Amino acid sequence: MTAQPRMPAWLDPSPWLDGRGATPADVERALGCDAPGPRELAALLSPAARPFMEEMAQRARALTQRHFGRTISMYAPLYLANFCTNGCAYCGFASDRVQPRRRLEPPEVEEELAALKETGFEEVLLLTGERTPHAGFDYLLECVSLAARMFHAVGVEAFPMTTREYALLAEAGCSGVTLYQETYDPRQYDRLHRWGPKKDYLDRLDGPARAMEAGIRTVGLGVLLGLSDPVFDAVCLLRHAAHLQRDHWKSGITLSFPRLRPQSGNFSATFPVDEAGLARLVFAVRIVLPDVPLLLSTRERPEFRDGMAGLGISKMSAGSRTSVGGYGEADPATEGQFEVGDKRSVPDFCAMLRNRGLEPVFKNWDSVFRDAAGAGHG
Amino acid sequence: MGTGKFQDAETMVGAVRASGAQIVTVALRRVGRNPREDDMLGSLGELKGITLMPNTSGARNASEAIRAARLGRELCGSPFVKVEIHPNPHHLMPDPIETFEAATVLAAEGFVVMPYMPADPVLAKRLEDVGCASLMPLGSAIGSGRGLATAEMLRLILRDARIPVIVDAGLRSPSEAAAALEMGCDAVLVNSAVAASGDPIAMAAAFARAVGAGRDAHRAGLMPQGGGAALATSPLTAFLSVEGA
Ligand code: SF4
Numbered sequence: 006m007t008a009q010p011r012m013p014a015w016l017d018p019s020p021w022l023d024g025r026g027a028t029p030a031d032v033e034r035a036l037g038c039d040a041p042g043p044r045e046l047a048a049l050l051s052p053a054a055r056p057f058m059e060e061m062a063q064r065a066r067a068l069t070q071r072h073f074g075r076t077i078s079m080y081a082p083l084y085l086a087n088f089c090t091n092g093c094a095y096c097g098f099a100s101d102r103v104q105p106r107r108r109l110e111p112p113e114v115e116e117e118l119a120a121l122k123e124t125g126f127e128e129v130l131l132l133t134g135e136r137t138p139h140a141g142f143d144y145l146l147e148c149v150s151l152a153a154r155m156f157h158a159v160g161v162e163a164f165p166m167t168t169r170e171y172a173l174l175a176e177a178g179c180s181g182v183t184l185y186q187e188t189y190d191p192r193q194y195d196r197l198h199r200w201g202p203k204k205d206y207l208d209r210l211d212g213p214a215r216a217m218e219a220g221i222r223t224v225g226l227g228v229l230l231g232l233s234d235p236v237f238d239a240v241c242l243l244r245h246a247a248h249l250q251r252d253h254w255k256s257g258i259t260l261s262f263p264r265l266r267p268q269s270g271n272f273s274a275t276f277p278v279d280e281a282g283l284a285r286l287v288f289a290v291r292i293v294l295p296d297v298p299l300l301l302s303t304r305e306r307p308e309f310r311d312g313m314a315g316l317g318i319s320k321m322s323a324g325s326r327t328s329v330g331g332y333g334e335a336d337p338a339t340e341g342q343f344e345v346g347d348k349r350s351v352p353d354f355c356a357m358l359r360n361r362g363l364e365p366v367f368k369n370w371d372s373v374f375r376d377a378a379g380a381g382h383g
Numbered sequence: 384m385g386t387g388k389f390q391d392a393e394t395m396v397g398a399v400r401a402s403g404a405q406i407v408t409v410a411l412r413r414v415g416r417n418p419r420e421d422d423m424l425g426s427l428g429e430l431k432g433i434t435l436m437p438n439t440s441g442a443r444n445a446s447e448a449i450r451a452a453r454l455g456r457e458l459c460g461s462p463f464v465k466v467e468i469h470p471n472p473h474h475l476m477p478d479p480i481e482t483f484e485a486a487t488v489l490a491a492e493g494f495v496v497m498p499y500m501p502a503d504p505v506l507a508k509r510l511e512d513v514g515c516a517s518l519m520p521l522g523s524a525i526g527s528g529r530g531l532a533t534a535e536m537l538r539l540i541l542r543d544a545r546i547p548v549i550v551d552a553g554l555r556s557p558s559e560a561a562a563a564l565e566m567g568c569d570a571v572l573v574n575s576a577v578a579a580s581g582d583p584i585a586m587a588a589a590f591a592r593a594v595g596a597g598r599d600a601h602r603a604g605l606m607p608q609g610g611g612a613a614l615a616t617s618p619l620t621a622f623l624s625v626e627g628a
Contacts, residue, residue, distance in 0.1 A: 070579040072526045074388020106533075117525045124566045127415075222443075223472070250473065255443055257472035296526070362390045371412040374447045 011191045011206055015241040015248050018043065018189075018240035026235050027051040036060060041293040042247075043240045049289035058281070061288035064364070065317040068295040076366045077358055078298065078320040079351075080128040080160070081121050084329045085109050085148055087339055089134030091201030093187070095265055095272045096343055098134050100201070105339050107329055108133075108140045114148050118155050120332040124324055124351045127368040128158035130183065132342075135201060136164045146177055153178025154191065158370040160225070164202070165212030171219030178375055182216040183225030184209065189241030193275075197232060213245075217253035224249065224258055227301070231265030231274030231287045232284065241284060243293060259320065261300040262287055267342035280309055284316075291317035303347040307357075310347050316365050323347070323354035384587070385574025387413060387440075392426035397428055402587035403594075406434045408572065411455045412441040424459065436497065438465035445484035452489050464489060465519065466498040475525045479506050483513070490514035499551050502533035507540045507548075517546050519572065521553050521566050522563065523553030526575050530559040534566070541567045557586075557593030564597025565605065 024031070024047025032054045035045035048054065049061065067180065073179070086108030089098045109117060121129060129152055143164055152159045160181030161174060171182065188194050191206055198204045213224040226245060228238040246258050264283060265274045287299060301310060301318045303325040309368050314321065326332055327341030347354070355365045384404040389395035399407055402538065405429060414424050421423065427435060437455030442448035445468065452464040464510060466489065467473040468482050477499050490496045495516045500506055502520035520540055523529035530553060541548055547569035553617070554560055560571045573590060580586035 071528060074575060075390035075577045076388060240598055255470040255472075296475075347553070352408060359391060364390050364392075366413065368415055370441060371414075371451065371454070373450050374441055374443075 012189075013207075013210075016210070016238055016241055016244050018244060020235065021047050021240050022311065023050050024048045027053045028297040029056070030051050031056055033311065036292070037348045040114045043243055043293075046243055046289055046293045047236055047240055049292060052054065054285065054289075058285060058288075061285065061292065062316055064314060065288040065291040067289055069319055070319055072296045073298070073319040074314065075362055076364045077130055077271065077314055077318070078128070078369045079126065079355075079365050079367050080130055080158075080320065080322050081124070081126045081131055082130045082162075082302075082325050082327065083114075083117055083121060083152075084327060084342065085114065085131055085133045086137075086140035086143070087134060087342070088137040088139040089201075091135045091203040092199035093201075093203060094197045094199055095187075096116070097340060106139075107339060108144070109330060110149075111147060111151060113330065116333040117330065119153055121376055122155055122335065125367050126351075127156055128160070128370065129156045129356050130160040130162055130181070130322075132162045135203060136165070142166065142170055145336055146173060149174055149177045149179045153372065153375070157368055157372045160223075160226070162381050163378070165209050166215070166220045168215045171221055175220045178372070179221065180370065180375060181223040181225060181259075182212035182213070183217070183227075183259075184212045185225075185229060185259070185261070186210060186241075186245070187229045187242065189228065189245070190233040190236050193233045210245075213249055214252065217249060217256040222257060224256060225261060226258060227263060228346075229263050229265055229287070230278040233276055235276060235278055235282065235286060246294065246297070257298075258324055259298040259300055259334060260290060260294070261302065263302060263304055266304050266346070279308065280305075284309075284313065287313060287317040303345045304343060306346040307349060311357055314358060314361060323349065323356075324351040324374060384408070384577065385572060386410075386427065387419045388574050388578035389583065390578075395578075396426055396429055398406060398577050398587035399433065399586045400587075401584045401591065402573075402577065403591040405570075406436050406463070406572075408436045408438045409435050409459070411451050411458070412457055414455075420547075434463060435459050435461045436463040436465050437461060438467045438499075439485075440467040440469070441483075443470040443481075444466050444468065445476075445481045445488070447486055448481070448485040452485070456494070462493065463495045463497065463531065466501075468497055468505070473512055477501055477521070479503060482506075483509060486510055487513040489575035497549070501595060502536035502540065504539035504543065508543060511544065511546055512576060514556050515546065518544060518567070519549045519551040521552040522550045522559065522571075525552040527553050528555035529553050530555055531566075532563055534562075537563070538566065556588045560590050561593040561600070564594055565600045567601055570594070 021043040027048035031048045034050040037043050087098045093099050153283050159179050162183035194206050298320045300320045329339045358365050384399050386409050436457050439448040439451040441610035462480050466485050468478045470478050482498050484497050486498045497517045499519045507518050549570040550563040550568050551572040554576050563571050577586045602616050
């Protein structure tokens, strides 16, 4: 298709993209395959797989149950700051968007954490935009230390860092790093990241490996659905995950499936993915990666989230606020990064899970593992 | 019985009761230090007469497992520990080297150590030598439901073991549990097979009966296997002299 001058060979999806033209027989073969890989993933995402939705869902549910039981791990995002120097065309926090900017001061971070803890969470994901003088690495490190005092599991979703920085985060108690490539298509990537450090495709691509190298236990990968051809991106995502698993066998991988949501700036998806498309993607990924936790955020509407819980998806957030100061403040001064689709409270969401025969698990990790002598590398 | 994969505490407690389990293992990573509604220790407290065995699942190396075991003893008041060290968070295969190291330290500290281990007969003896209370080799990969894929290795472990052997991980059906007991294993540990079944409580009861049947069969002694080809009309040993008989 496109020339991809900057795409490393280990990531290049082209040999498998023929699978987009799969026949029903190819789809059946993919469903019956013992060790499905990129070829099978492409077939399961091809138009020919549309009539197999129910079969894929059944398979996805059985695999999810086998590996994760009837449980859903719960986490909550916490937005620390919305300063950003990048120009991501699809984001409400991009530097050309007019909106109030702020960061939470450490005492405020503590208040937000306390408000979250009240609702039962034991795993928190701290988010911020690009490294800025207002909210740079040292600030993030301080926030991780604060969170680690109160939460068993602390994750960070922020700018790519150096191996040394990731090691410092791990030492401070960070067990997870999330870094989405947004899109693996280098040409689209270049177009959508209009300016700022995020323009560096390869630096971002290599970020998860640096985090693992530094002893971060779990790294979250994902693409922002809507930016590029979803089959291209899905095959790359799978290859990225496989590459990391080979090089860093002691680290875990999680995958998320964020879809482009309305935000300030009014960017609309070039490759929109509808709910059926998203569901099929989750099923297909579950089939090829049976033991990887798959996440779904509150971007999606309640009915869709209810249906997907346990059907491939094994980890979910609830009661999320995507604005800075969203938990503690009655009326946060900033807008959220994206519109929340599922606005239900944590107890309401948990009641739904229980009704569907699923147990919400808030604590699935213990900080005792974090401080073991010689922590980091086993 | 393992406790980590149930849809709610009530089903878990019901299944444990129905299974007739004597030991229940609970992942420390699921236990809170401040009791809460979804805290596993709360519901497990209802189960009288059952030994609570904290496990170190989540530990990637010996030092993490040792810390978790010590914390487990503090929280659960139980000297039992299932040492579970799986550095690869995806397939969850036990690390033989780190497991051996942790078992050595914990046994010396007076823990009742039950290690989750690869089905390796040499490792089994090494773990026995450092003072483990039982061996917990895997039947097949966790959650794979592939049953007793390691049967040949399990037989070698059983032949030489002086301590109980409990098949852990991979079992899917009661018949596989029965087969493990028939083979001479002392017990099985199941979680997914019950929790992810259609009716966990009924499945737990089915496992209980299968374990009972397997144990009885082992005690009764199975008949010799096979028998080979039918006896030839002219015996192969006819040439042997009867002299001196
Ligand atoms: S996506 Fe992240 S890096 Fe890009 S503009 Fe938004 S906050 Fe900044």
